[in-house]
Amino acid sequence: MTIRHHIADDTLMAYVGGTLAPSLSVAVATHLAICPRCRDSVAMMEEVASLYLEETEPLSHSEKDKDAALLDQIMATPRTETAEQGAVSSLAGPAIGSVPRPLADYMPVPLDQVPWKRLVPGISHYPLPQPGGKRKGSALRLLKIAPGTRIPEHSHSGQELTLILEGSYIDEIGRFQKGDIADLDNEIHHQPVADTDQDCICLIATDGPLKFSGIFSRLLQPIIGI
Ligand SMILES: [Zn+2]
Missing domain, CATH: 2.60.120.10 (Jelly Rolls)
Structure with a gap:
C-alpha cells in the first residue's frame, strides 16, 4: 500500500495535545496504524511537547518565539527514507x-x-x-x-x-x-x-x-x- 495523502500537521498537533474531537481522533489513530510517515511526525511532536513540559520556569516572550521557531524547523525537516519505513510504534496494532x-x-x-x-x-x-x-x-x-x-x-x-x-x-x-x-x-x-x-x-x-x-x-x- 502506497499512502499519498496524509494528516495535516495542525490536526496531528491537536491529536498529540489531546484537543482533537473524539470522532476525528479515531480516524487519526486508524491512519496512524497504517502510516509510518505520520507516526514519525507524531513521535517528533511528542518529543517537542515533552521539551515544553520539562520547562519549569514560565517562558518569556522571546523564549516562546524561539521555541516556535524550533518547532517550525523540526516540522520543515524532510522526512527520510528510513522514517518512511519507520519502526513500528505502539500505534501500529494488528489489523x-x-x-x-x-x-x-x-x-x-x-x-x-x-x-x-x-x-x-x-x-x-x-x-x-x-x-x-x-x-x-x-x-x-x-x-x-x-x-x-x-x-x-x-x-x-x-x-x-x-x-x-x-x-x-x-x-x-x-x-x-x-x-x-x-x-x-x-x-x-x-x-x-x-x-x-x-x-x-x-x-x-x-x-x-x-x-x-x-x-x-x-x-x-x-x-x-x-
Ligand atoms: Zn500518513
Whole structure:
C-alpha cells in the first residue's frame, strides 16, 4: 500500500495535545496504524511537547518565539527514507480483517458483514457509535459508494477526515486510494466520484455538520443527517 495523502500537521498537533474531537481522533489513530510517515511526525511532536513540559520556569516572550521557531524547523525537516519505513510504534496494532485495530474497536461487526443502510441509489452508510458520547455536529460513519457514483458537492462547517478503507475515489484534490486520508476544513468544496472498478468504502469522521451546495443536496442533507 502506497499512502499519498496524509494528516495535516495542525490536526496531528491537536491529536498529540489531546484537543482533537473524539470522532476525528479515531480516524487519526486508524491512519496512524497504517502510516509510518505520520507516526514519525507524531513521535517528533511528542518529543517537542515533552521539551515544553520539562520547562519549569514560565517562558518569556522571546523564549516562546524561539521555541516556535524550533518547532517550525523540526516540522520543515524532510522526512527520510528510513522514517518512511519507520519502526513500528505502539500505534501500529494488528489489523482485524481488513480494518486496523483503532477502528475495529468501534465496529460492532466485521467490515464484510456491515448492514449497510441505503441513502440514495449508489450511496449507503453505517453510523458507528459516537466515541466519547454524543456531541453536537460530530459523527463517525462508514460510507459505501458504488463504482462511478458521484457524491453531491459539499463543504464543511467544521473539519472532516475521510480515510479510504477499500477502493478509491477522485475529487478536486486528487485520487484517494486505500490508506489515504483527506483532511478537509471549511475552505474546501469537493465532489468525490468513486472509481469504476469496485465499491469505495471510507471511514468519515466529522466535527461540525456538512453544508451541501445544490437544492437536491440540501434535500439530501436531512436524510444523511450530517
Ligand atoms: Zn500518513
